[in-house]
Amino acid sequence: MGGGPNKPELVIKGKRTDGRDFNELRPIKITASPLENAGGSAYLEWGNNKVMCGVYGPKEANPRHLADPTQAVIKCRYMMAPFSSLSEHGRSGPNRRATEISKVVKEVFENVVMTKEYPGSQIEVYIEILQGDGGTRVAGVTAAAVALATSGIPMRDLPYAVSVGRIGDHLTVDFNMIEDNYSDSDMPMAIAPRNNEILLLQMDGDLTKQQVLDGIQMGIDAGKQITEIQRNALKAAYEATTK
Amino acid sequence: MRNIVLPGEMISDRPQRIENTYVENGRTYSKIMGMYEPNSRGVIPLEGSWSPNTEDTVVGVVMEQRNKVFVIDLRFFGRCLLVPGKFDEYSFEPGEIIEAKIKEVENRKTIVLSDGKLLEGGRMIRVKPKKVLRVIGKKNTMINQIREITKTDIVVGLNGLIWMRGGNIELAEEAIFKVEREAHTSGLTESIKQYLETRTKSE
Amino acid sequence: MTMDAMDTVKASHIRTMIAGNAREDGRGAYDFRDIKLTAGLLQNAEGSAQAQIGNTTVLAGVKLDIEEPMPDTPKQGNLIMSAELLPLASEAYETGPPSPQAIEFGRVVDRGIRHGNCIDLESLFIEDEKVWTVFIDLYVLNYDGNLFDAGTLAAMGALMNTKVPKVEDGEAVREDRTKKMKINNIVTSTTFAKIKDKIILDPNGDEEMAADCRLTIATDGEKVKSMQKGKSGGLFKSEIEEMLGTAFNKHKGLKDILESSQV
Numbered sequence: 001m002g003g004g005p006n007k008p009e010l011v012i013k014g015k016r017t018d019g020r021d022f023n024e025l026r027p028i029k030i031t032a033s034p035l036e037n038a039g040g041s042a043y044l045e046w047g048n049n050k051v052m053c054g055v056y057g058p059k060e061a062n063p064r065h066l067a068d069p070t071q072a073v074i075k076c077r078y079m080m081a082p083f084s085s086l087s088e089h090g091r092s093g094p095n096r097r098a099t100e101i102s103k104v105v106k107e108v109f110e111n112v113v114m115t116k117e118y119p120g121s122q123i124e125v126y127i128e129i130l131q132g133d134g135g136t137r138v139a140g141v142t143a144a145a146v147a148l149a150t151s152g153i154p155m156r157d158l159p160y161a162v163s164v165g166r167i168g169d170h171l172t173v174d175f176n177m178i179e180d181n182y183s184d185s186d187m188p189m190a191i192a193p194r195n196n197e198i199l200l201l202q203m204d205g206d207l208t209k210q211q212v213l214d215g216i217q218m219g220i221d222a223g224k225q226i227t228e229i230q231r232n233a234l235k236a237a238y239e240a241t242t243k
Numbered sequence: 244m245r246n247i248v249l250p251g252e253m254i255s256d257r258p259q260r261i262e263n264t265y266v267e268n269g270r271t272y273s274k275i276m277g278m279y280e281p282n283s284r285g286v287i288p289l290e291g292s293w294s295p296n297t298e299d300t301v302v303g304v305v306m307e308q309r310n311k312v313f314v315i316d317l318r319f320f321g322r323c324l325l326v327p328g329k330f331d332e333y334s335f336e337p338g339e340i341i342e343a344k345i346k347e348v349e350n351r352k353t354i355v356l357s358d359g360k361l362l363e364g365g366r367m368i369r370v371k372p373k374k375v376l377r378v379i380g381k382k383n384t385m386i387n388q389i390r391e392i393t394k395t396d397i398v399v400g401l402n403g404l405i406w407m408r409g410g411n412i413e414l415a416e417e418a419i420f421k422v423e424r425e426a427h428t429s430g431l432t433e434s435i436k437q438y439l440e441t442r443t444k445s446e
Numbered sequence: 447m448t449m450d451a452m453d454t455v456k457a458s459h460i461r462t463m464i465a466g467n468a469r470e471d472g473r474g475a476y477d478f479r480d481i482k483l484t485a486g487l488l489q490n491a492e493g494s495a496q497a498q499i500g501n502t503t504v505l506a507g508v509k510l511d512i513e514e515p516m517p518d519t520p521k522q523g524n525l526i527m528s529a530e531l532l533p534l535a536s537e538a539y540e541t542g543p544p545s546p547q548a549i550e551f552g553r554v555v556d557r558g559i560r561h562g563n564c565i566d567l568e569s570l571f572i573e574d575e576k577v578w579t580v581f582i583d584l585y586v587l588n589y590d591g592n593l594f595d596a597g598t599l600a601a602m603g604a605l606m607n608t609k610v611p612k613v614e615d616g617e618a619v620r621e622d623r624t625k626k627m628k629i630n631n632i633v634t635s636t637t638f639a640k641i642k643d644k645i646i647l648d649p650n651g652d653e654e655m656a657a658d659c660r661l662t663i664a665t666d667g668e669k670v671k672s673m674q675k676g677k678s679g680g681l682f683k684s685e686i687e688e689m690l691g692t693a694f695n696k697h698k699g700l701k702d703i704l705e706s707s708q709v
Contacts, residue, residue, distance in 0.1 A: 054534025083507025152291020
């Protein structure tokens with residue numbers, strides 16, 4: 001974030017470096033239930049991001065002393081594959097960034113999953129970033145929601161996530177990697193579409209109060225499209241086998 | 244018209260008691276991905292784990308014996324115990340397959356079983372618990388036609404474990420997996436019947 | 447992995463079937479399941495391939511970094527192979543440090559490719575004290591037995607598809623990756639399971655669990671490049687001879703799959 005002397009031009013003739021408008025998402029493609037063993041799964045491509053997500057449970061909480069007798073415990077792990085970035089080989093295993101993302105993503109699903117229906121159990125959500133190109137956490141949440149739906153676990157809603165940021169004077173939706181690195185501000189969020197409740201919100205850089213509010217609205221507007229893609233992916237997985 | 248509904252999808256703009264839905268601010272929403280026909284009793288799940296109910300028939304494997312109580316593996320996350328009644332004299336060995344009925348479910352995670360019965364020989368397969376009702380069919384029509392045409396003994400556990408013995412067991416198994424795959428389609432009983440008959444003739 | 451009662455039931459069913467020369471999925475003893483290999487499916491990695499053998503899915507990603515050579519091979523690049531049994535791939539896989547199973551998997555695939563001299567490591571020399579290190583990461587996405595053969599196919603497929611970045615002032619310019627990495631040799635792996643006195647090829651997850659022992663043979667069609675026996679059962683020389691013969695016979699078909707995936 002911020003820039004430095006080598007900051008590239010992010011806006012050329014009113015368009016972004018990849019030709020998008022400021023409120024335009026990259027192409028998103030979701031496949032529901034690609035994995036055989038996982039209780040629920042989803043594969044998502046969002047621009048050049050590629051994400052595999054798998055869900056297990058509800059099953060007996062392990063270790064047992066972490067079980068909550070009143071509701072299910074959600075465990076979430078977000079990880080970047082060592083070959084996921086264009087730069088050098090990444091170290092495997094969770095680092096501080098991945099640990100933080102795992103935590104905020106877990107909190108999204110603690111909100112929507114009806115954990116009270118499975119006291120004493122645990123539900124595991126695994127998000128593997130196979131290829132990263134800016135916005136992997138929002139891609140991960142969007143995929144995980146679909147994976148959870150395919151596992152049949154009761155949920156209040158099918159959340160999606162999107163990021164909105166600022167390039168100069170322009171509020172901009174869905175940063176790619178270059179924009180992510182050089183923009184002035186970034187604000188990833190996850191949203192429950194039925195009532196537009198915000199379930200994840202992070203922000204860094206600098207925005208005015210009004211920009212925060214306008215940014216959230218921009219995320220909600222873009223979210224209509226993301227919700228549609230999630231829903232179509234789920235329906236397609238079941239309608240395809242009808243014939 | 245049956246439609247696929249998804250979690251958070253509004254089913255009704257007033258509060259209604261419909262299975263697998265919840266009410267919020269006077270509106271009714273689906274809480275799962277499932278099939279829903281307006282004004283029907285509930286959303287029929289397309290996926291998911293099994294929630295045990297009293298009187299359910301289950302199939303499981305004996306894990307161990309503690310005093311007179313047997314610990315049974317039903318592929319369910321909670322504990323499952325077969326407790327002998329006054330007149331029962333069970334003598335099961337670990338690894339044996341049994342059929343039993345659910346007597347009680349405590350706190351949604353401890354299952355107490357009764358009426359344990361040994362299922363000797365044969366084999367066991369597993370289908371997704373939410374598809375089991377289709378394998379059984381309305382008034383047992385699906386499972387009965389599989390039994391009749393393949394001449395296989397079949398016990399279906401609502402927990403997703405199915406025991407089978409004898410007859411054209413390979414065909415019976417294939418038919419059950421076919422039902423599992425195509426569970427959400429209509430006219431399934433008839434298409435499985437045709438499948439079984441064609442396969443039986445060709446063999 | 448401990449065998450629970452459920453597995454015991456399944457294992458005894460499989461053992462009975464195999465004793466009667468039958469397999470659950472109707473395959474012959476020396477048949478592979480359907481194999482699908484997709485190369486070049488990732489763009490940030492220098493090389494990638496995903497191998498599916500039946501329901502076993504392994505993704506391999508290759509990254510190249512500029513590092514120092516090993517002291518005993520100052521004119522050669524380095525090869526580092528790791529494997530992750532992702533927890534989304536099986537109920538039995540857990541988070542945490544690599545399990546012995548994951549370490550064995552990575553090392554067995556590594557040995558076949560290393561001793562097969564598959565990568566021309568000399569072509570990865572840049573200048574004194576600077577060589578390319580080839581990182582191969584194996585990602586298991588779904589487990590249904592025979593990781594070794596799927597892992598070797600994925601790794602080999604990814605290597606054949608790897609492009610070496612341009613070097614400018616001793617730094618990698620990854621946007622410019624037009625040069626294919628030089629491959630000297632193609633190694634394939636063939637895994638057998640033994641159940642009582644019967645040998646089967648490409649055991650699925652249940653068969654692997656039911657088996658007395660397992661043998662993985664990596665070959666380039668000329669020589670045996672590595673072997674690994676697993677599980678506690680024993681093998682006779684005559685059985686090994688038969689498996690070696692089959693491994694050599696299967697090499698051509700697997701090599702064809704590798705070559706035709708590179709388009």
